[in-house]
Amino acid sequence: xxxxxxxxxxxxxxxxxxxxxxxxxxxxxxxxxxxxxxxxxxxxxxxxxxxxxxx
Numbered sequence: 001x002x003x004x005x006x007x008x009x010x011x012x013x014x015x016x017x018x019x020x021x022x023x024x025x026x027x028x029x030x031x032x033x034x035x036x037x038x039x040x041x042x043x044x045x046x047x048x049x050x051x052x053x054x055x
Contacts, residue, residue, distance in 0.1 A: 014031070017042055022042060029042040037049065
């Protein structure tokens with residue numbers, strides 16, 4: 001998957017998550033592509049290193 005495809009898919013996923021009320025969750029939530037080293041932090045709307053999720 002190229003970066004443009006990832007950008008489009010991430011945007012679509014975020015919109016669905018937001019529409020479903022994901023912002024009302026109190027816990028952290030992430031979106032990640034299989035076997036990738038970065039995750040999209042759905043609360044902060046930014047990409048982070050996977051290691052940062054657990055610190």
